[in-house]
Amino acid sequence: MIYARKGDTWELYSRLFSVPQELIIDANPHLSHELHEGAIVFIPGYDVVTYHSQISGSLEQMAHSLSLPVEALERMNEDRLLLRLPRRLETFIVNGKQPYDFAVMKQDIDDLCTYYPFIRQRTIGTSVLGQPLIELSVGRGPKKIHVNASFHANEWITTAAVMAFVNEYALRLTNDALDRSLLDYYKKVTLSIVPMVNPDGVNLVLNGPSETEPHRSEVLEINGGNLDFSQWKANIRGVDLNNQFPAKWEIEQMRKIPKGPAPRDFPGVAPLTEPETKAMARLTEDSDFAIVVAFHTQGKEIYWGYEGFEPKEAEQIVDELAKVSGYQAVRYIDSHAGYRDWFVQKWQRPGYTIELGEGVNPLPLAQFDEIYEASRNMLLALLAVC
Known part of the structure; x- marks a missing residue:
């Protein structure tokens, strides 16, 4: 987050932070294309680390250590009560190697x-x-x-x-x-x-049935009383969501074995x-x-x-x-x-x-x-x- 100064442009922010200006514009839908002085502008792809202003070192030195122009730090530190330093994100936020509920x-x-x-x-x-x-x-x-x-x-x-x-x-x-x-x-x-x-x-498969009724009792009945829901494909009502669309749905209804709510394959009573x-x-x-x-x-x-x-x-x-x-x-x-x-x-x-x-x-x-x-x-x- 930075504070706009008179005469600032999207192109300037792109140059200061090395982020395409299209991304900066789209990250700020609350602003018009004409920036006004004092406007808060979000710069995508950065986190902010805040320090007390008594920290040693000048903005010039810190800008050099961060490989950023000093102008970038100046726009982030208009009040100078706290020192706000940008930190470019270079690693993933998402960890896909976990139960993903x-x-x-x-x-x-x-x-x-x-x-x-x-x-x-x-x-x-x-x-x-x-x-x-x-x-x-x-x-x-x-x-x-x-x-x-x-x-x-x-x-x-x-x-x-x-x-x-x-x-x-x-x-x-x-x-x-x-x-x-x-x-x-x-x-x-x-x-x-x-x-x-x-x-x-997904929550049912990974976390088991919730305490909410009547859904807890219903899914347990559909699953034959088994608390292992690892083979469950349907939604919480026992309807297979990928058998629910009006593309020859009647054929699937006719030939699917489950004729009522089930852990998988039941296409519902209608599309x-x-x-x-x-x-x-x-x-x-x-x-x-x-x-x-x-x-x-x-x-x-x-x-x-x-x-x-x-x-x-x-x-x-x-x-x-x-x-x-x-x-x-x-x-x-x-x-x-x-x-x-x-x-x-x-x-x-x-x-x-x-x-x-x-x-x-x-x-x-x-x-x-x-x-x-x-x-x-x-x-x-x-x-x-x-």
């Missing part, structure tokens, strides 16, 4: 939006238990790409991977002054991310009955996404076709995703009613379900590094094709 994610989101305020967050709906369904937006481009994770509860590692990517993208945007490609992506693409579609289910799927459908209908990606686990496969509705360019994109990840591109599978199925059918635009990692769900955290590398490479490839 809703509380961990929300704290990471708040921290990322504090230090990188060009990341925008908003609530697009609420879960059955009232948890906010959060969308993050990064970028200012006309082309919109949407990414989501944790439709299925025991696939929560996908949320950790997506959040780590948001962190790395912001970190590199504010640090890689010589790498203009990332800034080009930022200017061409607006990236929409819903990192946890199913927060109630879009659940608050989580209603929110995702509303977001998608309102947003004009060019491409959507749904992260799941497991199998190291990329599903990209649906009933011939996929456009020609979808194959070119999936070939690039397969190339950078080593995953296998699969055009058709015998499955309906998924989020991606519905998107491809309704808009006839590229949509991808990416099955990260391999093994038995829930995948172990020992796979996180490998999963993250593949997901990051694919997301960067998607930004590049736009």
Whole structure:
């Protein structure tokens, strides 16, 4: 945070702090393009360390030690009662190698939006238990790409991977002054991310049932009285959220074995009955996404076709995703009613379900590094094709 002086410009702040001015402008939506004297300006990618003003050493000496112009420190220390020194963030905030429940994610989101305020967050709906369904937006481009994770509860590692990517993208945007490609992506693409579609289910898998009734008794009954919820994929009401969309939903209803609430596979009594799927459908209908990606686990496969509705360019994109990840591109599978199925059918635009990692769900955290590398490479490839 700095205090604007008369005649200051965004370009000046960019030069003083070595951060692209587009990011500084977007980090300060409360300010007009005409800066006024005394305005508080947030500089993304920096933390602030505060000392008592009696600390020895001049601003010139401190600026030299921080490799910053003395003007940068002057604008941060107008009152001189306390000495405020900027510290550039150079490491990750997000730690994906941990059980990644809703509380961990929300704290990471708040921290990322504090230090990188060009990341925008908003609530697009609420879960059955009232948890906010959060969308993050990064970028200012006309082309919109949407990414989501944790439709299925025991696939929560996908949320950790997506959040780590948001962190790395912001970190590199504010640090890689010589790498203009990332800034080009930022200017061409607006990236929409819903990192946890199913927060109630994720919390159930990782933390067990809450004390809240009637939900505690209901999930225990659905789970056969078993307190081990590691195989639970559904939302808290026992509805599989990725079998809830109106793309031949009737076929899934007819052939799925569970005819009522279950830990997995029950498509509900009708399409879009659940608050989580209603929110995702509303977001998608309102947003004009060019491409959507749904992260799941497991199998190291990329599903990209649906009933011939996929456009020609979808194959070119999936070939690039397969190339950078080593995953296998699969055009058709015998499955309906998924989020991606519905998107491809309704808009006839590229949509991808990416099955990260391999093994038995829930995948172990020992796979996180490998999963993250593949997901990051694919997301960067998607930004590049736009």
